[in-house]
Amino acid sequence: MTLIVPVKGDGIGEILVADLTGQGPLALPTGDAEHTDRILPGVKIYTLVIEEVTQMRRRKVTTRVLVTLPVVRGTAYELRYRDPRAVLRVEPSTDVIEKLPERTGGRLALGLQSLLTGQPTYIRDGAFM
Secondary structure, rough: EEEEEEEEEOOOOOOOOOOOOOOOOOOOEOOOOHHHOOOOOOOOOOEEEEEEEOOOOOOOEEEEEEEEOOOOHHHHHHHOOOOOEEEEEEEHHHHHHHOOOOOHHHHHHHHHHHHHOOOOEEEOEEOOO
């Protein structure tokens, strides 16, 4: 389960990211699908934007990307991520897409596009449904 957390504030199109070392690399908040409330306690889930299902050798892997309700910039810095080593930062989404690994950045861009259109994206074994 991956979360896209929009941030309301001075900037346009900013999101919350986790900096796992304090100097990069950046990551979107992730965690167990059954306990989304533990990923970023206090953040409310808004909608599903991507569901990707890939059949591996012995099992099916499902990745879901959810968007939360927007948080205020001041509140964003008060949130606690499940990994205590991570530093939460607010950055423009365009910068984050470029800084993330290619696959994760692509998911972020696709998730934001799905949010704008109001239609979730479904991917099965690499094919869009």
